[in-house]
Amino acid sequence: MELKIENLRVSIGTSEIVKGVTIEVKEHKFVGLLGPNGSGKSTLLKAVYRVLKPTGGVVLMNGKDVSRIPEKDRAKDMAVVSQFNQVSFEFTVQDIVMMGRTPHKKRLERETAEDYKIVSEALKQVGMEDYSKRKFTTLSGGEKQRIILARALAQEPKLLILDEPTNHLDIKYQLQVLSIVKNLNICVLAALHDLSLASMFCDEIYMLKGGNIMGKGKPEEVITSEMIQEIYGVTASVVTDEETGQRSIHYRI
Numbered sequence: 001m002e003l004k005i006e007n008l009r010v011s012i013g014t015s016e017i018v019k020g021v022t023i024e025v026k027e028h029k030f031v032g033l034l035g036p037n038g039s040g041k042s043t044l045l046k047a048v049y050r051v052l053k054p055t056g057g058v059v060l061m062n063g064k065d066v067s068r069i070p071e072k073d074r075a076k077d078m079a080v081v082s083q084f085n086q087v088s089f090e091f092t093v094q095d096i097v098m099m100g101r102t103p104h105k106k107r108l109e110r111e112t113a114e115d116y117k118i119v120s121e122a123l124k125q126v127g128m129e130d131y132s133k134r135k136f137t138t139l140s141g142g143e144k145q146r147i148i149l150a151r152a153l154a155q156e157p158k159l160l161i162l163d164e165p166t167n168h169l170d171i172k173y174q175l176q177v178l179s180i181v182k183n184l185n186i187c188v189l190a191a192l193h194d195l196s197l198a199s200m201f202c203d204e205i206y207m208l209k210g211g212n213i214m215g216k217g218k219p220e221e222v223i224t225s226e227m228i229q230e231i232y233g234v235t236a237s238v239v240t241d242e243e244t245g246q247r248s249i250h251y252r253i
């Protein structure tokens with residue numbers, strides 16, 4: 001699987017929010033989309049997963065225009081973990097994760113033992129196997145987020161779109177969720193805020209500001225004090241740990 005976003009433009013009302021963005025996610029790559037609040041990350045992702053209709057450009061999955069792929073076929077390949085997961089009915093955790101199997105089933109086909117196995121595996125992967133009978137609405141924000149990831153895992157996608165997948169999570173689960181996603185070894189496009197985590201997990205990073213890509217490259221090429229100053233207007237130094245090669249960012253106020 002490869003994802004290509006070419007010259008994508010998205011307008012809301014009279015404002016152009018995404019102004020001709022080109023992004024490529026090659027096979028098995030984890031690509032991060034970073035940028036300040038309001039820079040257009042969610043809007044761009046929504047146009048990729050077709051909640052919003054772009055005003056220009058094209059999104060290609062393995063060379064096929066996503067707007068021409070029927071929704072169910074698209075969902076066999078692409079799963080989405082977005083920020084807002086309003087569930088108004090009293091679904092159990094297991095019901096929610098089972099929804100991930102829908103694209104793989106024929107109309108009115110019953111869940112099979114294999115589906116239950118996949119659902120139970122997905123719950124185990126996010127450390128929520130003891131919660132399968134709980135009502136989704138009773139979960140904490142972070143627990144809900146892990147269940148939504150489990151639903152995406154049960155979908156067995158080849159491409160995962162994540163919109164700030166860790167915003168409700170404590171550091172243990174931020175690391176856990178990003179490690180799970182990384183180890184899936186599929187195509188990932190993720191809007192992230194944490195520059196250190198993005199450095200740790202992304203193969204490539206695109207920096208968005210005002211709906212334009214201002215920089216792209218490997219984390220060490222993009223997450224620099226100059227870029228942090230330019231994009232966020234914040235003074236910071238980036239330190240690389242000699243032993244682990246991990247980069248951490250020290251902010252100054």
Ligand SMILES: Nc1ncnc2c1ncn2[C@@H]1O[C@H](COP(=O)(O)OP(=O)(O)OP(=O)(O)O)[C@@H](O)[C@H]1O
Nearest residue numbers: 012013017035036037038039040041042043044191
């Ligand atoms: N439905 C809408 N109506 C009007 N403006 C909108 C709408 N949706 C988004 N916008 C505007 O588009 C801009 C980009 O929003 P978007 O949510 O894509 O940014 P973001 O980079 O994901 O931000 P954040 O980091 O805060 O989540 C913002 O200025 C926002 O106010």
